[in-house]
Amino acid sequence: MEDLEKLRYPIGHFNCPAEISVEDLKDWINVLETLPVRLSNLVSGFSETQLETPYRDGGWTVRQVIHHLADSHHHSYTRFKWALTENRPLIKAYYEKDWSELFDSKTAPIDLSLNYLTALHAKLVYLLKGLSSEDFKKYYIHPEGGINVSVAENLGKYAWHSNHHFAHIKNLVVRKGW
Incomplete structure (x- = not known):
């Protein structure tokens, strides 16, 4: 059996650089820009059995x-907008595990979320490419621990999140020989 930590975090945990460079921002925006196509290409042609396969035992x-991904990135987009338009907004957290147990998450065609991610990421990338260096310093407050999260850090988190879940599926494809 593979190491559970490696299965859960195939690219490791997110570590935000102490100093976020312009190059970091460009790289992270590129991840968000390319995720919808990369993900669609990865899962195109998956059978219902493949779609119902957990990426790890208990996952x-x-x-x-x-x-x-669609649900989480929807929340992220809203968090970006709040941080950019309000003074230190306190965001609302959501219970992602509970959301994943809802009927739509368990049964809906994946094209609904793939198409949504395509549109959402197009809007988000357009927004991010137009931000100033001052905009990237704006932040929201996360209710769990009262942590300040800058627009730049949120960008890094969601670039990591994109690659994290892409790797879950990609590694499953490799392990199963699909």
Whole structure:
């Protein structure tokens, strides 16, 4: 059996650089820009059985991972907007595990979330490419621990999140020989 930590965090945990460079921002925006196509290409042609396969024992199915990406990135987009338009907004957290157990996350066609991610990421990338260096310093407050999260750090987190879940599915494909 593979190491559970490696299965859960195939690219490791997110570590935000102490100083976020312009190059970091460009790289992270590129990850968000390319995720919808990369993900669609990866899962195109998956059978229902493949979509119902968990990426690890006790983990979400491929279908749930795809719907989770859409749900989570929807929240992220809103967090960006709040941070950019309000003074230190306190965001609302959501219970991603509970959301993944909802009917739509377990049964909806993945094209709903793949198409949504395509549109959402196009809007988000357009927004991010137009931000000033001062905009990237704006932040929101996360209710769990009262942590300040800058727009730049949130960008890094969601670039990591994109690659994290992409790797879950990609590694499953490799392990299963799909």
